[in-house]
Amino acid sequence: MTLDQYVRNLREIVARHSDPVEITELVAPLARQFAKSPELRRPEYRECDAEQGFGVHMLHEEPNHDLAVFLVSWLPNRGTTPHNHKTWAVVVGIEGQEQEISYDRRDDGSQPGYADLTPAGETVMTVDDIARCYPEHIHSVRNVGKDISMSLHTYGRHINYTGRSEFDVEHKLEKPYVIRVADDEYVRARPPVSSVTGP
Ligand SMILES: [Fe+2]
Numbered sequence: 001m002t003l004d005q006y007v008r009n010l011r012e013i014v015a016r017h018s019d020p021v022e023i024t025e026l027v028a029p030l031a032r033q034f035a036k037s038p039e040l041r042r043p044e045y046r047e048c049d050a051e052q053g054f055g056v057h058m059l060h061e062e063p064n065h066d067l068a069v070f071l072v073s074w075l076p077n078r079g080t081t082p083h084n085h086k087t088w089a090v091v092v093g094i095e096g097q098e099q100e101i102s103y104d105r106r107d108d109g110s111q112p113g114y115a116d117l118t119p120a121g122e123t124v125m126t127v128d129d130i131a132r133c134y135p136e137h138i139h140s141v142r143n144v145g146k147d148i149s150m151s152l153h154t155y156g157r158h159i160n161y162t163g164r165s166e167f168d169v170e171h172k173l174e175k176p177y178v179i180r181v182a183d184d185e186y187v188r189a190r191p192p193v194s195s196v197t198g199p
Helices: 003-016 020-034
Strands: 054-060 066-074 089-095 098-105 117-125 130-133 138-143 149-157 165-168 173-176
Touching (some): 003 020, 003 054, 020 130, 066 138
Antiparallel strands (some): 098 117, 098 138
């Protein structure tokens, strides 16, 4: 499956469905198929952002930032803080082992900047595994393998445009979460960051 075919399929699905459960159920098998595409094996997609711990390579977004498709490459033993997405997500493992820790939120979200989270489960994603996330789902992701890991991420909307949050579990804090995406305005707005290439 090519990127063009994948995006055409995504457009058809979101034109007919609005429920994130239904959408991710339909997107998952297509994402798994697209994840095998030779066009995702370009060496530049293996580049990681050494400061951030992972490199985010944008394959597609609509002009209004909907339907964002990223290839993400993770340095060993690096990952994200706990975060939500405020949109649906489908992730497929392409290479390596990525640990996902899910969290339950115990407060009602009514106090700005405050969040009380508790770990709720752990899984490890390997090649061909699929993870589906809904808008309020909170998780953290870490490459627990010895080498670079890679995964294909498809979101209902580019995650820098959903108003999502990251969380400091120990200090019970919630704050805005924006990631650096290779070759977009978040990269151009900051000083260059050294990158490394995987094996
Ligand atoms: Fe995530």
